[in-house]
Amino acid sequence: MKTDFSALWQFAPAPPDLWILVGGGLAAVSTATAVTYLHPALRPQRRVQQAVQSWVPVILMAALTVLLGSGLSWLVCGLASLLLLREGLRLLPLTPAEQRLHGGLAALLSLTAHALVALGQAPWALGLCLAYTGLLLGPVQMLAGGPDRFFARVGGLTLVLQGCVTLFLFVCLLVLQAPATRPLGGAGQGGFFFVLVIFSDAMQYVGGKCWGRHALAPRISPAKTWEGLAFAALICSLLGFGLAPWLLGLPAWAGVLLALAMVGLGLVGDLLVSCWKRDAGVKDTGTLLPGQGGALDRCDSLIFVAPWFWLLMQVSA
DSSP: OOOOGGGGGOOOOOOHHHHHHHHHHHHHHHHHHHHHHHSTTTTTOHHHHHHHHTHHHHHHHHHHHHHSOHHHHHHHHHHHHHHHHHHHHHTSOOOHHHHHHHHHHHHHHHHHHHHHHHTTOHHHHHHHHHHIIIIIHHHHHHHHHTTTTHHHHHHHHHHHHIIIIIITHHHHHHHHSOOTTOTTHHHHHHHHHHHHHHHHHHHHHHHHHHHOOSEEETTTEEEEEHHHHHHHHHHHHHHHHHHIIIIIOOOHHHHHHHHHHHHHHHHHHHHHHHHHHHHHTOSOSOSSSTTTTOHHHHHHHHHHHHHHHHHHHHHTO
16 A cells, blocks of 8 residues: 655644634633732742743644644654653663664654654554564663663663653654544544643642642652642543533543543653652753753653553544
């Protein structure tokens, strides 16, 4: 069967309703930013202001991924994956030469896999990622670094590549390959995914700051609280109830269940990356997003929720 390479540069604007959704997200962030500068208790807290503002590039990434068709979706996701790889590799006990080697090979792997997804070859994309991490990564590290801390280095590399490339592929996949039952196609499916994951993270932060008293996982992430989780579950349930019939063509009650599942899975992704940081002995994964620690810190929930959300979408089609 002939492959249609034009999919790599096709631009097809999403329905106008989704542009309104993105505009609403940017308006919400703008309002929240204004509150942090005007509220007397928040005005001196520079880190809180930076944390709120760090959502702007994530919303813009989501908008480009969802709104403008496959020609931009795969490229934006591929470039985002490279940022995640850059920060993830820095957490590992690698020499500068090993970082350059693995970074270059992983970048090539990521861009190739995302392009394959855009061409409708998702099985080949996932197979390529699994083949590299399962069959080639060990020999590459053996030749590059020998036996010194071999298990720690290869194990860490496998986790980083699986998270930042293989699992992140599903963000692109759920936007570009949606079941026919979705009223707004992959754009609507992606819109629901991004709104729920972003609000889950944001509301956990807001709920924890306002009412947090009981630590959820103090050894892993002391800032996470049960109150923040409950507040996020409440807000996201309301969003799921309202958005599922519009964006996914599913009953409102199904939207609530999806929202609760996404809140829980997003928390797991957040705690997993926190474990990576604790093991590496760092507070932040990078300085790209001041106040939030880096791209990997901000996208940890996206990474872990995406494959589960894609699977749930296939089951519910």
